[in-house]
Structures are given as C-alpha cells and as structure tokens.
Amino acid sequence: MTAEGGLREQHKARRRMRILEATRELLRDGPDSVISAERIAERAQVAPATVYNLIGPREKIWQALAAGFMDELERRLAVLGADDPREVVRSTVRLFVSDPVVSRRMVREWEDSGLVLDRSPLTQLRQAMAGARTQGFLRADIDTDALAAVVGTSCVGALHQWVAALIDDDRFLARALFALDVALAAAAADPHRDRLLAPLRTRGAP
Missing domain, CATH: 1.10.357 (Tetracycline Repressor; domain 2)
Incomplete structure (x- = not known):
C-alpha cells in the first residue's frame, strides 16, 4: 500500500470511529429512539452518504x-x-x-x-x-x-x-x-x- 493509500485508510478509520461514537451518543440521549443514517451523520458531522459508505444501511x-x-x-x-x-x-x-x-x-x-x-x-x-x-x-x-x-x-x-x-x-x-x-x-x-x-x-x- 502506498503512503497516500495508507493515509486514506487512516482517515476512513477515524471517520468510522466517529460515526460509531455518534451512534452511541444518540442511544445514550434517547435509548428507545429511532437511529437513522441522517441523525448519525448530523451528530458525527459527516455526510449521510459517508455513513452508508463506511457502515452501510x-x-x-x-x-x-x-x-x-x-x-x-x-x-x-x-x-x-x-x-x-x-x-x-x-x-x-x-x-x-x-x-x-x-x-x-x-x-x-x-x-x-x-x-x-x-x-x-x-x-x-x-x-x-x-x-x-x-x-x-x-x-x-x-x-x-x-x-x-x-x-x-x-x-x-x-x-x-x-x-x-x-x-x-x-x-x-x-x-x-x-x-x-x-x-x-x-x-x-x-x-x-x-x-x-x-x-x-x-x-x-x-
């Protein structure tokens, strides 16, 4: 893997961690709330498409x-x-x-x-x-x-x-x-x- 490719993977990993932590925060805020890609994206400060690309539906x-x-x-x-x-x-x-x-x-x-x-x-x-x-x-x-x-x-x-x-x-x-x-x-x-x-x-x- 090139240095550029390695850096790209690190950025993806960090965004993925941010998305998962945003999900946990939403659950703590409302244990029974509906968790959607849009709400997760807003909390993680990423585009909804990023949630789909890095996590899925x-x-x-x-x-x-x-x-x-x-x-x-x-x-x-x-x-x-x-x-x-x-x-x-x-x-x-x-x-x-x-x-x-x-x-x-x-x-x-x-x-x-x-x-x-x-x-x-x-x-x-x-x-x-x-x-x-x-x-x-x-x-x-x-x-x-x-x-x-x-x-x-x-x-x-x-x-x-x-x-x-x-x-x-x-x-x-x-x-x-x-x-x-x-x-x-x-x-x-x-x-x-x-x-x-x-x-x-x-x-x-x-």
Whole structure:
C-alpha cells in the first residue's frame, strides 16, 4: 500500500470511529429512539452518504457496534490475559455494564434482527478453556469447546436477564462467573480440583 493509500485508510478509520461514537451518543440521549443514517451523520458531522459508505444501511449499524465491542474486548484481554477463562468472562461482563444504555439497546437489536456475530466472546472462552486443558488444569478427555458452549449459554441467559433489568450489574457478573466455576470444577484435573472448587465453596449460588 502506498503512503497516500495508507493515509486514506487512516482517515476512513477515524471517520468510522466517529460515526460509531455518534451512534452511541444518540442511544445514550434517547435509548428507545429511532437511529437513522441522517441523525448519525448530523451528530458525527459527516455526510449521510459517508455513513452508508463506511457502515452501510441502518441494520448494519448494529453489526458495526458488535464489531466495535469485540475490538475493545480483544484489546482488554490482550492486556489482562486472554488465557484465563475467568478473565474472559469478567472482562466481557464488565464491558457490557460499562455502557449499559448502549449495551441493552444493542443486544435487543441483535435479537430483533437475527444478527449472527462474526466474532463473539465465545471464541476467546473456547481458546482459554483449551489453554487450561493444555496446562493440565482440566482433564485431558474434556471437550473444551462443548464446555465453553455450556458456559456461554448460561452467560447469555444472565445477559438477557440483565438487559431486561431483572438483575443488576453485580448479579450479572456473579451468575456468569458461577456458571464458569461450576464447569471448571466439574472438568478439573485431580491435582487442581481443590483449587477450582474453592470459589464454589466460598459462596452459594447467585
């Protein structure tokens, strides 16, 4: 890529970030408001055509927000340790609750649109579970993809309860970590069983 082409891509990336942040600002201003390309363009101070060119039609906005969510999660895990299943779950929950208005609307729109995410925290959880097996914390015969899927299902259930305001931030985190700890304890290799059971012994079900 030429220097000119690289500069052009940087400008596009900055405009795209501005568009997504404008979308988040509009959601915070009016959680149930209609989000249109025209309103986003006005807030981002770009032409409506720029929104279409860099993001796409309205339904693509939620996909772009999902991609931005995963970008931030991956950045956090790169710093905190993507090889720790508990950190994957904890960081994911904390990212959702850090911007609750946007997160709740984003999740509802994902459901309504039937969006299938290209990337999801389940990928990081699978990798962390596989790493725990490789390190000997989990039994060698454990299917860590299946184990991660079970944990992911429980975490999604807790997420939907949180989106519906049936549980608060702390309970959301507690339920997600409880699901993980139950799975890890059930799959623990003998030398690490007491350590992986410890979190369950020190607290009851959330």
